[in-house]
Amino acid sequence: FNLVDNACKYAQAAEDRRIQVEASATRTQVLLRVVDHGAGIAPRAASTLFRPFTKSATDAANTAPGVGLGLALCRRLARDLGGDLQLEPRNGDPRGASFVVTLPR
DSSP: HHHHHHHHTTTTTTSSOEEEEEEOOOSSEEEEEEEEEEOOOOOOHHTTTTSSSSSOHHHHHHSOOSOOHHHHHHHHHHHHHOOOEEOOOOOOOOOOOOEEEEOOO
C-alpha cells in the first residue's frame, strides 16, 4: 500500500499520472513492482531513501506529505519476511520511480 500511495503522491503533478503495479513469480520468489512517471528521484536522495526520517523539514514542507518513514518500514518488513525492497534503475529515464519488492514464494 505504501508504495502505491507514494507513487500516487509523487506522480500527481506529472503529465503521465498512470501508476503501474506488476506481479510476477518464479519458482522461488514473488516480485511486486510499482512504477510511476513523476519527477523521479535525485541520485543524492536515492542513497538515503530507505533511511528513516531522512526527509528534511524543507522537503516535507515542499513535497508530498510524510516524514520519511514509509520506505524504511516497507524495506524492513520485506526483509523480515525473507525478501527485500529496492529502487530499480530507470534505464536512463530521469522521470518516475520503480520499486521492486521480492519475497520468498
